Amino acid sequence: MAELNKQDYEPGTHVDLAPPVSQVGITGWMRKNLFSTPTNVVLTILTIYFLYKVIPPVLNWAFIDAVFSDLDHRNECREIAGGACWAVVRARLEQFIYGFYPEHLRWRVNLTFVLMFVALLPLLYDNVPKRKYLLWFSLIYPFFAFFMLWGGLGLEDVESAKMGGFMLTVLIGMTGIVVSLPLGIALSLGRHSSAPIIKVLSVWYIEFFRGVPLITLLFVASTLLNYFMPPGTHFDLLLRVIIMVILFAAAYIAEVIRGGLAAIPKGQFEAADALGLSYAKSMRLIILPQALKISIPGIVNTFIGLYKDTTLVVIVGLLDPLGISRATLADSSWQGLSTELYIFIALGFFISCFAMSRYSLYLERKLDTGHRVK
Amino acid sequence: MDNDTTPMIDEQPATNGDSRKTAIEITEMHKWFGEFHVLKNINLLVERGERIVICGPSGSGKSTLIRCINRLEEHQRGEIIVDGITLTNNLKNISEIRSEVGMVFQHFNLFPHLTVLENCTLAPIWVRKLPKEEAEASAMKYLERVRIPEQALKYPGQLSGGQQQRVAIARSLCMNPKIMLFDEPTSALDPEMIKEVLDVMIQLAQSGMTMLVVTHEMGFAKTVANRVIFMDEGEIIEQNEPSEFFDNPQNDRTKLFLSQILSH
Numbered sequence: 235m236a237e238l239n240k241q242d243y244e245p246g247t248h249v250d251l252a253p254p255v256s257q258v259g260i261t262g263w264m265r266k267n268l269f270s271t272p273t274n275v276v277l278t279i280l281t282i283y284f285l286y287k288v289i290p291p292v293l294n295w296a297f298i299d300a301v302f303s304d305l306d307h308r309n310e311c312r313e314i315a316g317g318a319c320w321a322v323v324r325a326r327l328e329q330f331i332y333g334f335y336p337e338h339l340r341w342r343v344n345l346t347f348v349l350m351f352v353a354l355l356p357l358l359y360d361n362v363p364k365r366k367y368l369l370w371f372s373l374i375y376p377f378f379a380f381f382m383l384w385g386g387l388g389l390e391d392v393e394s395a396k397m398g399g400f401m402l403t404v405l406i407g408m409t410g411i412v413v414s415l416p417l418g419i420a421l422s423l424g425r426h427s428s429a430p431i432i433k434v435l436s437v438w439y440i441e442f443f444r445g446v447p448l449i450t451l452l453f454v455a456s457t458l459l460n461y462f463m464p465p466g467t468h469f470d471l472l473l474r475v476i477i478m479v480i481l482f483a484a485a486y487i488a489e490v491i492r493g494g495l496a497a498i499p500k501g502q503f504e505a506a507d508a509l510g511l512s513y514a515k516s517m518r519l520i521i522l523p524q525a526l527k528i529s530i531p532g533i534v535n536t537f538i539g540l541y542k543d544t545t546l547v548v549i550v551g552l553l554d555p556l557g558i559s560r561a562t563l564a565d566s567s568w569q570g571l572s573t574e575l576y577i578f579i580a581l582g583f584f585i586s587c588f589a590m591s592r593y594s595l596y597l598e599r600k601l602d603t604g605h606r607v608k
Numbered sequence: 609m610d611n612d613t614t615p616m617i618d619e620q621p622a623t624n625g626d627s628r629k630t631a632i633e634i635t636e637m638h639k640w641f642g643e644f645h646v647l648k649n650i651n652l653l654v655e656r657g658e659r660i661v662i663c664g665p666s667g668s669g670k671s672t673l674i675r676c677i678n679r680l681e682e683h684q685r686g687e688i689i690v691d692g693i694t695l696t697n698n699l700k701n702i703s704e705i706r707s708e709v710g711m712v713f714q715h716f717n718l719f720p721h722l723t724v725l726e727n728c729t730l731a732p733i734w735v736r737k738l739p740k741e742e743a744e745a746s747a748m749k750y751l752e753r754v755r756i757p758e759q760a761l762k763y764p765g766q767l768s769g770g771q772q773q774r775v776a777i778a779r780s781l782c783m784n785p786k787i788m789l790f791d792e793p794t795s796a797l798d799p800e801m802i803k804e805v806l807d808v809m810i811q812l813a814q815s816g817m818t819m820l821v822v823t824h825e826m827g828f829a830k831t832v833a834n835r836v837i838f839m840d841e842g843e844i845i846e847q848n849e850p851s852e853f854f855d856n857p858q859n860d861r862t863k864l865f866l867s868q869i870l871s872h
Contacts, residue, residue, distance in 0.1 A: 504680055505717035509731035509783065510707035519730060523721050603721055603763040 296577075307567045322562065322571045323578045329558050330578070333398020339390060343401055346382045349375065350408065358593065376412075394472035398553030400582055406472075406554075407541040407586075410479040414540070415533070417480065418487025419526075423517060425488065426495050436488070443485035448543055451478040456550035475547050483540045490532035494525035527601045534594035538587045555579045630689075631656045631787050631818045632677060637686030639669075639676060646672050647683070648842045656786075659819045661829040661850075664839035665865060670822045673839070674789045677820070678709045691786055707735050710780030714792040716772040718764035724751070724775050725760040728782045736783065743782070750778040754808050770801030774808055781812075788812065790821040824869060830854065838862045 256265060268278045299317025304324055311319035323330070332340055353375035356368035383405070385391040397405065424436030443451075455474040463469060498521055506516035526533070548557040559575040562568050632654040639647040646669045654660060662670045675681040676688060679695055679702045688695040690705045719727050728747035732738045738746075751757045754774040764772055773793060780788060790809065794802045806828050813819055813832040823829070829836050829850055836853040838846045838861075846859045854870075857863045 499715075499717075501713055501715050501717035502719065505711075505713065505719070507680060508678055508706060508709075508711040508713075509779075510703050510735045511731065512703065515734050519734065520719055524719075527721065601721070603765055 308569070308571055318574050318577075319571055320574060320578075322568045322574055325568070326558065326562050329562075330399045330555055330582075332401050333553050333558065334396045335392060335398075335401065336390075336396065339385075339392060342382045342385075342389070346379045347401075347404070350379070350404075376409075394470050397472065399555055399558050402472075402547070402552060402554045403541070403544050403583075404586075406476055406479055406544045406547065409476050410483050410540050410544070411537050413480045414483035414487050417484035419491055419522065421484060421488035422491035422495060425492055440485045440488050443482050444489065448479070448482050449546055449549055451482055452546060452550050454478070471550065472552065475550065475552065479540065479544070483536060486536045486539075487533060490536055491525060491529050493532065494527075494529035495521065497528050498524055527598075530594050530598050530601075534590055538590055541587060541590070542583060555582060629655055631658070631691060632820075633687075633689040634677075635687045637676065637683050637688060639672060639681065639683045639685075646842050647676070650686070650844060652837075652844065654787075654818065654820065656818055657816045658834050659813045659817075659832050660821065660835045660837060661833040662820065662822045662837045662839060663824060663826075663829070663865070663869075664845075668839040669842040670839045671791050674711075674791060674820050674822055677787075677789060678706050678711055680711075703735075707731075707783055708786045710783060710785035710788045712773070712776050712780055712788070712790045712793045714795050716764070716769070716776045716796075718772055718776055718779070720764050723761050723763055724756070724767070727764065727775060728779045731779070732782050747778070747782050750781045751775070753781070753811070754778045755804075768801060769797045770804045773797065773801075773805045777805075777808055777812070787818045787820070790819065790823065792822050792824075794823065794825055826854070826870065838865065840865070 256262060269275050295317045297317075299315045300320055301311045301314050301317065302320050302324070303314075305311060305321040306325065308319055308322065311321055328337075328340075332343055335343055352368070353372040356362050356365045357372055362368060381387065381389065383392065383397070384394070421436050421440060424432045425440065427433050427436070452475060455478040456471060459469065459474055502520055502524065503516065506520040511519065545554055545556045547554050548560070551557075553561070556579065559572070559579060562575060563570075563572055630653060632652065634650050634652040637647060637650040638645070650673060652673075662673065664670050672681055676683045676695075677690060683695075691708050693701050693705050695701065695705060718724075719730070722730065725744060725747055728751065729740065729743040732743040732746065733740060736743075748757055748760065751760055754777055756771055756774050756778070759767055759771060759775070764775065767775065777793075793809065794805050797805060802825070806825060809819075809821070809828065810832055821828070821833075833850050835847055836850050837844055838853070838857075838859070840861050846853070846857065846862045848858075853862075854866065857866055
């Protein structure tokens with residue numbers, strides 16, 4: 235016993251020993267994450283077995299046995315191999331991107347698309363060089379894009395019926411996202427307002443648009459609206475659809491931000507008031523920056539939903555990627571290749587939505603100021 | 609922490625060219641929360657440079673009283689005149705009063721998304737329309753006065769409670785207020801941090817600032833107050849200079865309250 239109470243070195247002089255091998259490196263990681271309990275051991279083995287059964291056939295189908303060459307008929311694919319026939323995507327790629335936009339004018343779509351990133355850059359990142367000037371560009375970009383895509387002022391006109399494919403998805407999705415955010419913020423402030431009329435109007439608006447399916451609104455846009463218009467007026471279907479998507483998304487955004495506003499302690503409003511800030515300034519400088527930060531996951535969630543919901547426009551006859559795939563499948567040369575087409579479309583959507591989700595994580599991390607204050 | 613006792617404010621608020629002697633004048637003021645009569649017939653005259661400590665049991669209306677002075681709460685009857693301006697629903701009057709009256713809260717209420725420096729410069733830039741450089745220079749001056757300049761670029765969440773409360777005081781001072789209201793400034797602090805905040809408040813008092821302080825720190829009241837007000841059930845029960853108030857309370861309720869808070 236007395237031996238145990240003795241220490242044969244000076245306190246504070248003990249050397250740092252390396253941790254046991256089982257705690258660090260690959261072994262340590264596997265022990266901790268894969269084999270920590272009997273249940274985990276079973277789950278790990280089952281998962282490995284499942285992946286072993288699933289991955290090789292998928293790889294075979296999608297790549298090794300697949301046909302990528304430029305062909306005109308599905309039967310030519312079948313002659314070569316038994317895997318996926320990506321030739322169908324290749325044959326209709328331009329339709330999937332541009333719809334039926336006139337071929338000699340497609341440079342206008344490309345230019346608009348590339349410049350969209352230039353316009354988005356200063357909005358998404360605040361450390362972009364020359365941000366001030368770029369923001370001016372962001373401001374005029376929507377008008378520029380409208381002019382480029384639809385034509386006018388000497389540029390050849392293009393009807394919206396000719397637009398389709400992913401171009402349509404990006405057009406409806408991005409316009410919806412960019413316009414519904416400010417509208418949603420305004421609505422959430424309206425619902426938070428102490429003026430009864432503004433509050434009631436905002437609540438009615440939100441409850442109406444949230445309570446009605448988007449498809450119903452799209453039908454209203456495509457058919458009913460004509461009854462309310464003076465006879466003879468032509469109001470572009472695509473424009474009507476975009477407006478409906480915006481109104482619909484704004485209601486959701488408003489509710490997401492209302493959640494953020496509700497999470498701001500009363501003391502923040504009081505401190506802003508006590509310093510003499512006006513309502514507009516206290517909202518802009520104190521309340522909204524915090525409420526929006528809290529709402530980022532919800533906002534991006536809504537945006538991703540909106541982006542994917544653009545596929546619903548196929549119901550009112552617009553040719554988004556799903557519409558194009560329908561048309562392709564109706565063609566006797568490509569019948570039965572729905573798997574390939576849907577996987578391609580899914581991939582197209584996944585890339586955009588994954589990018590949005592990553593950006594949201596980046597933003598959350600950037601705006602994190604350490605600890606939350608009561 | 610060094611303990612120099614240099615005056616906190618060079619430009620004494622009491623003598624900055626304003627000859628008005630009265631800072632706050634409250635006459636026959638009443639306030640209700642719904643059916644509940646929280647403040648009953650409040651009459652209070654505060655002179656420039658006066659330091660008033662308001663105490664009383666919880667729920668006695670002391671916080672509500674000082675929150676009425678900058679219109680965080682609305683009174684329903686009677687009159688409040690702050691720095692010559694009558695408080696009504698007139699938004700212009702309200703914002704004018706708010707920019708002249710600083711307030712320090714129990715829970716600090718710093719803006720967590722802004723740095724300490726930005727917290728201090730926000731109102732001078734957006735309300736007083738000061739140029740950014742000038743606002744920052746003045747903010748650094750006040751951060752030095754509350755002995756916290758090295759934290760200027762940190763976020764409030766990275767500071768201790770005592771440090772946050774000192775930043776909150778600096779933030780209010782950056783507006784060059786004529787009157788400072790303190791709503792239980794040390795109640796949310798750990799015991800070892802109370803002193804650093806009180807030291808700053810004592811310095812501020814010595815510089816001649818008009819102060820209304822809701823607090824249970826009786827040591828502070830004895831050191832700096834000109835007058836101690838005791839409130840209970842929405843009424844001002846008793847007011848006197850500190851020595852008289854503590855040694856010779858007149859009202860039974862005051863005696864009971866003092867025996868309760870001073871006995872331990």
